[in-house]
Amino acid sequence: MTQKSSPTPGPEQPVRHLDARSLRGLAHPLRMRILDLLTLDGPATSARLAARLGENTGTVSWHLRHLAEHGFIEEESGRGTRRERWWRRVEATNVLNTAEFQDDPDSRGALSVYTHELAQQQFDRVVRYFAEDWDAEWRNAGSVSHWSGLRMTPEQLAALNAELMDVIARHTPPPDAEPDPDALPVVVQLQSFPRKASAPDRSPA
Template sequence: MSDEQHDGIRPFKPVRRLDARSLRGLAHPLRMAVFEMLTLDGPATATGLAARLGENTGTVSWHLRQLGRHGFIEEEKERGTRRERWWRVVEETREVETGEFREDPGTAGALSVYLHELVRQYCTRVTDFLTEDWDGAWRRASTVSDWRDLRMTPEQLAAFNAELLEVVARHTPPPGAEPGPGALPVIVQIQSFPRRPRSALPEGGAS
């Protein structure tokens, strides 16, 4: 799977496939929250992030250094001072092959944290949108939808996802492109996965 929670689909960006060490470096609830804020809202300092998260500045600063150590973010030296460091996200597309980590006791826990936090962030973004005050044009243009009548093989599902990513890529502007009048950042969340029919599960719940 591609970790496009933060970046969108940009074929012109370098692709980084996370290994066990980098996955463990990212898989922490607060660290992922910090990383998400930097990705969605741009560079920030430990002080600014701590205020938004309701956390101690020293704690946030430590997590920023860990993200930097693992190559997820970098210091914006031209903007920082001796007392205040600014951090920005390293521009790249991150890929996580979950099958590589599920059977490894050393990384299974980190993978679980990473995936659960990822899904929580997805849900929070949708909830925030639904509770915020948006005008009618944005409400009509947006959608929160699902489809349940599809039947696919693994190969068909992979091809389906590839087509969706191609559509997102076509609508992703190159770096430095100026947005059109009235344009706002748009988040696209694509979640497609198989579901076992209830008739295929044992009595009493999921397997």
Template sequence: MTDEPEHTEPEHAEPEHTPAAARPTRRIDARSLRGLAHPLRMSILEVLALDGPATATHLSRRLGENTGTVSWHLRHLAEHGYIEEEPGRGTKRERWWRAVRDAKLLDAAEFHDDPGTRDALAVYLRQLAQQFFARTVTYLDENWDGEWQHAATFSDWRDLRMTPAQLARLNKDLMDVVARHTPAPGTEPDPGALPVIVQIQSFPRRERGGPA
């Protein structure tokens, strides 16, 4: 296992179950970013994307939040097009919601000089990092058998030196590899197959001097 969809090259592509080539692509603009950049909204969207449709009641139990608060945030997410009602389910009293299956792209550089969006971008990226970390900790806390432990991995490489263009090409190559292993819609999984999360993080590090 290596590390929303969800890459950040400057762009972040939020992971989904359906191959990106088979889904429409949505570029997150300033308005929709401000609509999503809230810890609870991002948690709601993550649960719906990973585990499928749910009601406000289900989500409130899962996330430990008041049902009314969850309902308010669900309406907010729907207003910005991140979620939609599940057809054929629900009643007048309680709706079933599902994540919209599109590939979400965010270019952080677009908001670098926009003070009105900078805070929302910081909230979004920090919450995204928290979600990535939480997924990893969840895996470590679970009692997986030796075969799955052998298949999973935690890896990092620290001896690369790249220009922005080279880092962008590396990220694209990594995305292409994941795409080749992503099944087409409607494909039956192999026996014994389980959902797998691939998280990719790649970013520059400012050089710091050694001991004086």
């Protein structure tokens, strides 16, 4: 499985392939939640993040420094003070190829934490969307769909994912574009993976 995360999808985005060290640096539930908030809502201080997450400011500050050490976030220069530092996500597309770590016992635990938290984040976003009060126009525009009748080779599945990524890139405005006053932030979650087929039922009719 290849997992990609980017604040602004598009070909101009630098690409960073996560290695074992950076995976272990990111694979912590609170660090992943911090990075997710900085990605979705933009720069913040440790105090603001702590309030959003219901955590101690000192704990959040420690994890922010850890994320910065591994190059996932950076301090926003020219903003804040020595006592109140603002942090932002580094503009890069993070790419993780999970197959690279399957046979690495030192990274297996970090990979398990990362994938579990990633699935939880995506699940939580959908649950919040269902629970929130949206008007009919926005409710009808959203979609939570799945298709399960496909049969593909690995090459065909990779080609499908590449085409879907191209569609998302075409709908992503350039960074310097004037925002539409009627537009709201949109999250696109793409999940496509093989399913183990059940054994055929051989019980007598």
